[in-house]
Amino acid sequence: MKTVEVRLPQEYDKSFIVFQEVGQFFPCPWHYHPEYELVLVLKSTGRRMVGDHIGYFDAGDLVFMGPSLPHVWVNDPEFFRGEAECQADAIVVQFVDNFLGKPFMDIPEMEPFRNFLMRSNRGMEITGATREKITDLMKQMLTMNGLQRISALLSVFDLLANTTDYEMLASPGYVQNIPLKSSDHLRKINQYIMQNFQEEITLPEIAGVANMALTTFCCFFKEHYRVSFVEYLNTVRIGHACKLISEKDLNIVEAATESGFNNLANFNRQFKKIKRMTPSEYRKTLNAAV
CATH class of the missing domain: 2.60.120.280 (Regulatory protein AraC)
Known part of the structure; x- marks a missing residue:
């Protein structure tokens, strides 16, 4: 579009x-x-x-x-x-x-x-x-x-x-940048997510990036982002998928794969949870707005 x-x-x-x-x-x-x-x-x-x-x-x-x-x-x-x-x-x-x-x-x-x-x-x-x-x-x-x-x-x-x-409103994966309060921890976390969300990112891995113990990281992340790390990562990935669907006209499987989802069923489930519609419905809505 x-x-x-x-x-x-x-x-x-x-x-x-x-x-x-x-x-x-x-x-x-x-x-x-x-x-x-x-x-x-x-x-x-x-x-x-x-x-x-x-x-x-x-x-x-x-x-x-x-x-x-x-x-x-x-x-x-x-x-x-x-x-x-x-x-x-x-x-x-x-x-x-x-x-x-x-x-x-x-x-x-x-x-x-x-x-x-x-x-x-x-x-x-x-x-x-x-x-x-x-x-x-x-x-x-x-x-x-x-x-x-x-x-x-x-x-x-x-x-x-x-x-x-x-x-x-828009997901962080769509805008590709979310400069929150000035914090070295937040900067490192956000930069790592945005550079690696298309690959698997484990909790111990991202906690290590922030130089925090796992429990400390989970509490810190929830406090600053209002959601868990897994919820946020899925939001970033779905936002990127929306961008691919709208700008590159990729099919649903390609958009899911390029956004870091290896399981199509999980992609569809997360997409509907976050966007409150299926990927196909999202594409139809975009086309109707043109």
């Missing part, structure tokens, strides 16, 4: 973009851009794709994405046929990481938000009370100008920097 770079227009006297998209349906194709992006759906329903993640959206859906992450929001068929009861309506906020100047982003107070940005390369669905507060701020930003609008965006940054109300 071809990805195109898409840019929103920015006003000459504004340092970042606040844009309301209203129409019969969301027109943007499968695309990427260099800005960070926050998308709030006000009205309409459909399917959203962020990297290799395929999910469903309706009113209130809020997603944050890092730069260059391919994505698209595809409305349900009734919107394209003009039969929906409402128009598609969303608010989009885009900014580059140095839009207030690099010295500002480097101040100590911005460290929690910098860490949040480092995790956003996979895209995040924002949920819970954080979503409700950010929704209110984004609606207000449409009629704000100047310092008021910057102040509102900084309030959004503060909410994002201190929340746990989110779910990661």
Whole structure:
């Protein structure tokens, strides 16, 4: 599926973009851009794709994405046929990481938000009370100008920097890089996984890479990645398989083998567990979005 770079227009006297998209349906194709992006759906329903993640959206859906992450929001068929009861309506906020100047982003107070940005390369669905507060701020930003609008965006940054109300979307195997908190252990672990996930990686082997005892490593990994090492490795492999299916049009067996699965049944089982659909259904969904 071809990805195109898409840019929103920015006003000459504004340092970042606040844009309301209203129409019969969301027109943007499968695309990427260099800005960070926050998308709030006000009205309409459909399917959203962020990297290799395929999910469903309706009113209130809020997603944050890092730069260059391919994505698209595809409305349900009734919107394209003009039969929906409402128009598609969303608010989009885009900014580059140095839009207030690099010295500002480097101040100590911005460290929690910098860490949040480092995790956003996979895209995040924002949920819970954080979503409700950010929704209110984004609606207000449409009629704000100047310092008021910057102040509102900084309030959004503060909410994002201190929340746990989110779910990661694209898999680490799709984006090929997940720079978490600055840690030599995390860097070594992640680098080794990304370089060797197509081969067998045992727990003692990866614990040795991190220079940890097996029990210590398992606890450390679960604390930082929120899942076990085996779960994470399967997620990386399935993400890579999705990339192969979408970009190289490989058949299912070839994608499984090149992603580190020696057993097709296990590949199909893990794929359905992680993507909530079979590999064949995933390919059909991709083709339908083109």
